[in-house]
Amino acid sequence: MIICRCEEVLLRDIITSIENGAETLKAIKMETRAGMGICQGRTCRVLLEQAIAPYTDITIQETNNIMYKNPVRPISLANLSRSGKDSSQ
């Protein structure tokens, strides 16, 4: 069963990752690429929090320690390089 649609990561990939020692959402993300696709975890982040809870000591309450980082939405490199340059009116 797919958990991360963007990167096509299966529930069993995530469980295997946890069984191999991944203890945090970040570790799972780094190993499986879950949450690293175009939607940046908007669908699977909540699911990953739920999936990891029974296997680790991390409660869902603490998972917000994993910070979101800019850019929170996809942006082209061309537009990113223009950012801020047209603000000098």
Added chain:
Amino acid sequence: MKYDLVIIGAGPAGMCAAIQAASNGARVALVDENPVPGGKLRGQVYKEPKSDWWIGEKIVRSMESKIKQLGVTCFLEREVWGIYPKWKVMLNNGEQLESDFVLIATGAAEKAIPIPGWTTPGVMAIGAAQVLANIQRVKPGNRVAIIGIDALSLTIAYDLKMAGVNVVGIYLPPLNAFSLEKSNPLKMIAYLSSLSHLAPNPMLKLLGKLGQIESVQKLGVNYYPPFGMKVWGIPLHLRKAVVEIIGNEAVEEIVVAAVDQNGQLGRKQEKRIPVDCACISGGLYPLVELANAAGCESVYIEELGGHIPLYNEELETTQSGIFVAGNSTGIEGAKVAMAQGELVGTVISIRLGFVEGGPELIKKAKEKVNLERENAVIKFHPGLENGRAKLERLSRIRE
């Protein structure tokens, strides 16, 4: 460009804040990713318990014309990808909006409940079905199954029925790590009973009454008819779960299995039902990514939908100048969102020195939020009051 206030999200909260601040004289920028403002309010249509119809589209149109009159600068079809100190709001076309005050009114996203086959084309979140039917005026399918029982899915089942869709049934999700209480028939009966008798459609109203009697709660589950109970011509199944969604290019069938009163699968045979669309309702969670990335502290309060930015009575986050309103503060209805937007618009107008008599105006705006909360026709989470009390406690500790 420099503004007095930049608002991210032109839903009910964002629009109301824009109107409030602009009518006090503030220069306001309003950003939304959609081509038209209104957010999910545009999909809401229901009969008010004591008065007329609540037609979201109409309310949006009148707010839109006010926004134009007041000269609010709208940035539509623009996504905000970050907020930098203090404060620069970055748009995805490279533009940058500067302001001392930012309102994050980005609303909520839907929680998925993974079921084998849930990524097949034709499977969608329940909110997407509402957008299709009520806003785009397109049927999401001809034979639609709904998976997940809650205020939102029951309301949208009714909307779909009204749109001429054959809703083949409302089912439980299967018991797994993601469905939790939503797969439990006993918990669902208790949940149905908690739905207010003021609920805005006949389906919710009837269900609310049914569940209220405790003996019915127990009997209802044990002797629940295997063919479901028809409410408004839609079979509601409290003892059946959709265990798989089947289809190659698109959804063709759902696989349905009987469950016991705790949601465990029985040994009975599974049944296949042909459908061309399946809608999954896993509930809503506040979108907090921008607030979090801007350094706002967040807290986890299940009753409010999960992780939310910590905010005070004036809806300001722990980053001074960044405010939240609407579903970003916790999952509640549009009327609460609108009152919260007005409150933020008022608070910021006072801080900017545009209006006098601050404390009295703020008190009034706060009272309006509380009044809308008390009169709300649907409480998305039965423990909402509890969740709000937790938040207020955490906010006081922080201060």
